[in-house]
Amino acid sequence: MKETSAATTMTPLVDRIAGPLLSPEEPLLFEKSQPGRVGYSLPPLKTPRVTFEQAFGSELAREAIVGFPEVSENEVVRHFVRLSQKNYSIDTGFYPLGSCTMKYNPKINEEIAKISELSSLHPLWPERFLQPAFSIQVELQKLLSSVTGLPGFTLQPNAGAHGEYVGIKIMHAYHAAKGNKKTKVIVPDSAHGTNPATCTMIGYEIVPVKTGPKGYVEVEEVKKVIDSEVAGIMMTNPNTCGLFEQNIVEIAKLIHSVDGIFYMDGANFNAIVGIVKPSDLGVDIMHINLHKTFSTPHGGGGPGAGPVGVREDLIPYLPVPRVEKRGERYVVVREEAQSIGRVTGYLGNFSIHIRALTYMLSLGRERDGTDTYLKRMSTAAVLNANYIRERLKKHYHIPYNDVCMHEVVLSDEWQQAGGIKTLNIAKRLMDYGYHPMTVYFPLIIHGAMMIEPTESETKETLDLFCDSMIAIAEECKQTPEVVLNAPTRVNRERVDELRAQKQPKLRWG
Amino acid sequence: MANKEPGMKVPEDLLYTKNHEWARIEDGTAVIGITDYAQNALGDITYVELPEEGDHFEIGKVFGTVDSLKTVAELYAPLSGEVLEVNAKLPNTAEQVNEDPYGDGWMIKVELADEKEIEQLLPAAEYLKLVSKQAKQKS
Amino acid sequence: MKYIPQGLRDQQELLKTLGLSSSDDVFSYIPKNLRVKELDYPPAQSEIEIRQTFRAIAHTSTAPSASFAGCGIYAHDIPSIVPFVQGRSEFATAYTPYQPEISQGLLQAIYEFQTLACQLTECELSNASLYDGATSLAEGVLMALRIQKKTEGKILIASSIHPHYLEVLKTYLVEFADRISFLSLEGDRLDLVALKKDLETADVLVTQSPNIFGCVEDYVTIGRAVKQSKAIWVTSTTEPLSFAAIRGPGHFGAHIVTAEGQSFGNAPYLGGSSYGFFATRNEYLRQLPGRLVGETVDQKGRRSYTLTFATREQFIRRDKATSNICTNQNLNMLAGLIHLATLGANGIRELAEQNLSNSEFAKSEIRNAAPKLTISKSPTFNEFVVELPTGVTAHSLVEKAGDEGWVCGVDLGALRKEWKHKLLIHVSELHSIEVIQKLVRFLAKNS
Incomplete structure (x- = not known):
């Protein structure tokens, strides 16, 4: 071991290396490193060797990367398998984390996503080679439209918060195009932190409204704050108290009366899929978390996907590029005058779109044809x-x-x-x-x-x-x-978060 | 007014705001910080973000933030004025706000723009009443 | 339905406990007129049908027999252990590690990634990764503006950055649009004389290396110029493997270093999902967007890891947060980490050297075989531009190769019209001499 941290030097060997069986202590990759160990294999170079110094000169060329680990393949596997065992996951057990919809992640989704004809698709290949990807994306958009009633969708946002950003940008572009003077967005006090953060990013002032005594927003509260400068409202429905917003239709009408936009945060969509179409509630823009409602894995913090749906007249504002079906072929539309522009490097998290579509097709209409x-x-x-x-x-x-x-x-x-x-x-x-x-x-x-x-x-x-x-x-x-004093029966007892900030150690070495 | 309960120290020679800032007025200037009650409610304070010398603030406007482990609180200017001095040590020794909120944990010194504003601040007895009431509501 | 264990009997028991008579009653708060009557939706598919459906979709077009496409997304060898380890349930089906006591594995992995990212970029501090290279760059510029809070200087952007990155930047920087100005080029690299002058009035400098033409910018000279200015220098890199061949931007004095991460451990997947590197200096810790893991101890004094400095993030700061980001594309980052761990100090060098050598080989063969084509003398890593003669567009070549069932490179004209004679060619460890020769013959014949 190259480095022993202060925390471990005082500990007896048995505690330092063992821990409970199946929950062993695992050193850092860098501490397992030994000069000369290799974990990779490459064929011999068949072209004439060009060194970094020859190509870039001595000032730019890189020497060996200082501190980089050297570990054999089996050690790398063991390292990460051991690390994996120190995490609680859905496949380990019940995960009642509210607001996160920790549902089972079907394995067929993973199998389909790994089909090499799909995973190897390069975003800048000629369109003729990308038809499979485009058809998956268009099909997914279609099903999302079915369940939300919103005719236009973009799959570009890479996460829920990214979807919010796109949605509020569209709200902003809509008002700008109409010449509306709009300065603020109404956000209930029960909202997720991303809602106000997003509005601020776009430059809107936040107008909070209080949740009523029964756990949902009262129309009167909205009436108190509504005026012609309100760009819209951002509401989560069902809300974060776990309740269906009783006055949602009336609130939507109120917002529309000042030409405001009703944005629904779809974080809690899992409660109402196939029960209510958000468009019927008066929703104009909505994002959906595919990693919640549509079963793609949370991955310990991403990748996710946050598609955004909009009502008919907002479609021109959706980000570019867009994939469309023309006749039998799918094409990419790169420019669109009113579009809010590009919000991600390519066409969104395609690997997640495949999984979500797999799930949505699995949960289609039942055999007797009545319900889904x-x-x-x-x-x-x-x-x-x-x-x-x-x-x-x-x-x-x-x-x-x-x-x-x-x-x-x-x-x-x-x-x-x-x-x-x-x-x-x-x-x-x-x-x-x-x-x-x-x-x-x-x-x-x-x-x-x-x-x-x-x-x-x-x-x-x-x-x-x-x-x-x-x-x-x-x-x-x-x-x-x-x-x-809990927890005492898990991998670690209470972790000292104050120390982490007071004596920051944010990397090894 | 001696009070041994945690978070209930309210020195009599200072003036206070409802937002739990204190001000020590001297010759047209005010030294400003947050109260014992505020530091106790925030818990372990890890960072303080302060303005720069020469910045001007209106009464009630945000002049900085205090980070504790789990939350961030905004600091509201108890009085309008220009910042004369900043407790430069604080960002790195934020625990002083916990340990000595009325002493080493002071934050800024301001040259007052309008001495009449002082009338809007609460005297110690009134502030103590306020925090006693809030403390009760919480428990 | 196999994912929904609640059968009719279970349902009746639940309803009985709740004192309800039908499952519809739990929706009693949703007015009947708002409930869906008929959903336009296809029939459910079994696993067998799902496989058939997607196999059919996968074959709606044939995969190209060879590809020289790069331009931001690069196909590299992915060691077998990467998907094997990354796919483990304990990683894939966990949520963000907010509970450190039962998430030490993920937290340690992120800590290891932060370390590797610092080593690669030669920076002091890295976050747990962001969405991708383009959004990382946008967040980097926003952070630079936060650091430069009081000035109104220019945001100088190199004209040689990837046009997609530029579009994302413009989207994020809408409110600063009047401050953006572009750095001119001298051929296919930045004009360093103009740069020095422009820096005098700049708050933020944005560069990319290797740039959109695959050329390595002169960070030695740029770094010196930045040091004499007040600008915050934000760099971007689309091919992170180049960090193994070229010193990290941090070494030259870059304040914020961003990069696409896909090359390490992730298949192209149409450009998503991947992850973005984001590294900087310790002094900017408070301004850093995204997640951060730190080392600490538990109550028993055992070394432990935890998410830290969370007060910068949206779930606490809400409208005052440094960014609204609440994910780090963790699983993609993990694939990158596993790949980097297997490569190690020697593997990453050898891999980079094979990319460079194969690419240089392709360049010299094309120069020999097709004298009408121009390839610039500027240094490149694993990607370079072939300048086509008047009358031949990159689009026509790409279509022609497409007719033959392969991809000869990326038509830069599709990204910007004035580049229509530029064909961008990526050559990696995966290209055999035979495939490179095929490209050479094709270019010689069609020029």
Whole structure:
């Protein structure tokens, strides 16, 4: 080992190298490095050798990269397999992380995405070679239009937040084209942090509206702030309290009355696919998180995809390039006068589009032809969330205890006696073998715990989870210190986040 | 006014805002910082972003930010004026705001633009009432 | 439906607990008139049908028998262990590692990536990666503007950057449009005399190397000029493998270094998904967009990793955040990390040298066989421009090769009209001498 950090020198060998079996301590790649080890193989060079110095001169040419690791292939595999085992994942167990829709990621999606005729497509090949990719993208757009009722779609945004950016840019371009003087966007106080961040990026002022006493926005509150300078509203529906916005149609009308744009954040779309078409609610622009609703893997933080759908008259503003079907062939449209322009290097996260389309085709119309499996998906997700609500309502405070959509939000109000807070409950949940729920969000609920079970779970899983939550509620009363010190049964105990900032160490060496 | 409870120190010689800033007025200038109550509520403070000397602020406008581990709080100017001096050490020793909010944790010194504004600030007794009430609501 | 375990019996039990009679009742808050009556949607497909569907789609056109296309997306060898390890469920099906106690693996991997990114770019500090090379550059310029908060100087952009990157930049910089000005070229590289003068009034300098013509810019001279100015220098690189052959921009004094990451570990996939490098100096830590992992300890004193400096990010700062970004294309970054780990110090050099040598070989063979074509003397790494004589457009050559079932390069005229005689050719470790000779014969015959 080349470097031993201060944290490890004092530890006995058995703790340093072993840890619990199947959860071993793993040094950094750089600490495993030994000069001369190789993990790659290349054929011998068949053309005359040209050195970096010959090509670029001594000042530009690079010597060996300082600190780069040298590790054999099997060591690299073992290193990353060991690292992988230190993560909780959907395939490991129940992952009730609210607002993130941690549903099962079907393996056929992965198989299809790996088809080499698709993965090897180069974005700048002549169009004749790219027909498979274009047909997948157009088909996906078509299905997204079906479920949202929005006729125009772009697949370019690489994530939900990127989709928001594109959506609000389109809002901005629409007003600019009409010569509207618009300065602000209404955002409810329960919104995801990305909503206000996005509006600010585009230069809009944020006008917050309060969530009403029942957990959704009241029309009166919107009336108070609406005027001719309102560019639009950004609303998540179902909202982050897990409730369907009761006044959404009326609010949309109000926004339209000042020629404003109704933007729906589709983060929670999983609750209503096949149940409601956002266009029927008055939605003008919407983004969809393919990595939530349409089952593409979260990947520990991406890649995702955040397609944006728009109503008919906003189609000209969509980003370029666009793929269109003309006759039997697909072509790329590179220029469009009113377009907001290009927002990504090429044509979006195609690898994610393949997976989402696979999923959407898998969940099509049922055999008897009546309903789609998509509707069944949303129904099951909503039923599961309500079941959890019902089972936990006597044990945890539920600020808006009413029939919810795909997620339920609890608070720590009844557990605070022994100094326990939401974070402690979340950490204790790890000891029971679960990934914690989303905590402290939405901000409007003090000590919020947001639970989203998705449709992927069995009743037995939900029951065991609820039993665990109830057991923790009991521990909060009987043995609060156990909860306060959690977790103790996982790979790491509480990690010192203050130290990480006070003594920043952001790279090895 | 001695108070041993964490976050409840409110020195009598200072003036306060509802946003939990304090000001020490001397010869047309004011030294400004955040209160013990504010630092306690924020928890471990990791960073303070301050304006530069010569910057001008209107009363109630944001003049900087305080980062704690999990949140960022904005600092609102208790009084209008031009920044004469900045506690240059603070960005790197932000924990001083936790340890000594009324002393080494001071933030900026301002030359007052309008001394009449002082009337808008709260005296210690009134501020103490305010934070006592807020503390109660929280628990 | 195999992904939805809730059967009819389960459903009835759930409904009973809830005191409801039908599953429709959970939607009672959605007015009936708003509910979907009929959805225009195709029938569900089984796994067998899905395979058939996509196999048919995959064969709607034939794959080219050879390709010399690069221009920002590069096909390289991907070691077998990359998809094997990257595809592990524990990585692929995890969320962002917000809970460090049960996410040490991902966090350590990001920490290792940050280190490798610093080593490659010769910078002090790297984030956990961004969306791609183009958005990384845009975020880099926005960050440079945050650093230069009080000035109104120019944003100088090299005319030699990839036009797609420029378009993304323009989209992100709309409100600064009147401050943008372009650096002129001297042939196929930056005009360094003009650059020195332009820098006097600039806040931000944006360069790309290798540039859109594959040419390596003179960062030695540019770095010196930047040091004498007040500009923040943001660099971009579309081919990160070039970092193994050419010193990192950080070495020459670049303040912010961005790059596309696809070449390491990721197949082209129509240009997505990939990831973007983003590295800078320690002093700009507070301005850095995106995620960051740091080392710390747990309660027992064991070395641990955690996301840190999160207060810069949108979920805390909301409308005051450094960016609205909340992902780092983690799985693509992971593929890059695994690839870099297998290559190691020697492999990355050898790989880069094969790219350079094969590319130089192609250049000299074309020069010999097709004297009417011009190839510039400027240094290039694994990509270069063949200048076609009047009367021959790159488009016509690309179409002709297309008719023969292969891709002879990228027609730069498709990216900018005045470049219609420029054919951009990428040569890598994957091109055999035979394939290179095929290209040479084709160019000799058609010029």
